[in-house]
Amino acid sequence: MGLDFTVVPDYFGVLMLGGAWTIAITIGAGLLSFFIGILFAVIALYGHWSVRLPVRLFAWLFMGTPLLLQLFLIYFGLIQIGIDLPAFVAGVIGLGLHFAVYNSELIQASILAVDKGQYEGARTLGLSRGQTLRRVVIPQAVRAVVPPMGNNMIALLKDSALVSVIGVMEITLAAQQAISRTYRPFEFYLAAAACYYVVNLALEAGLRRLERRIAASR
Template sequence: MQGLDFSVVAPYVDILLMGTWWTAILTVSAGALSFVGGIIFAVVVLYAPAIVAYPVRLFMWVFMGTPLLLQLFLIYFGLVQIGIDIPALVAGIVGLGLHFAVYNADVLRAGIVAVDFGQTEGARSIGFGKWQTLRYVVIPQAVRNTIPPIGGNMIALLKESAIVSVIGIAELVHSAQLAISETFRPFEFYITAAALYYLLNLVLEAGLRRFERNVEISR
């Protein structure tokens, strides 16, 4: 019985670290898209005319009810059939970003509704318009109140970023698979990849906790 031998990992450290770097890029880029997209979706669903709100609701329903893997295939392999050819990295960022934007939108929508109506009345009484009130009063408070669940979605996004390996993005899992194809040592490389994901997760959690503390101090 052949035991584990992590010495085989050493020659592939550069590849694994590059994969870790691209995983971080994917997570940050898709996370930013999911956060901004979540705010836009939430505001549209709550305040836009029905002719705009209902298509967005349908879009959110479709993205919540279908697997992320299928969404990535549709974006990367499907759009090219109608003349829209986008790079794999962009497809991965868009797919991850939109997938988690709909979940952030649900969280933010609840946060917006939960903001005390007196805050809105106070803003309107000092001359703020509807959109100014949303931008400067309602949305900032909704974001502050929903940081923990949005942070949870960001951590889930980091973990789900491994799926983009199926469209050829050289992130961490893809890099580990390349090494495995040359060494035929899956356990060592998958365990190493798991450890690197865990380190990324710790960094992300620390960043989220620091951001949450800063928000609490600024209140």
């Protein structure tokens, strides 16, 4: 069986719809991983031990095990305790939590790198501990963390392919659907790869612009 790419355009719409879902899941999981990452970082650095310990344990478990395994745990685990989430939501939660742990590590390092004088200055001016963190330390830390976190977002985009395994209709599963009708895996997986490559290039360009803007605003 040779190659025949003429069937690919027939499924252009299916692939584009998959692409839209891939982008949606990347944005959703990206935002979730950003905010939970900040929360985890603050807890890991400043939390009472009764919350710090569980967060540490969670981070340790999630950094030491494969994402695919975590997706199975979240998808089937939630069903077991009676929460039957749509695959898309489970995928966003799984990817979001996975990358939140990695983002948290980056944010912790950059919070510690913020000059101690900033903290002391803010406290001297009468800001409370919480205000100092929220208004002074974290904004500076987040700025420093944009470039490495951008790399995490690029990894997230590519890892979003894994949620096809729990049945989210993104690019990979869209390609699989086309393959199940046409029996042309090479052509459609290559088309899917091209879709990812294009989205990846766009994301990289966007991140580079964001980095320049942040560098300029300093």
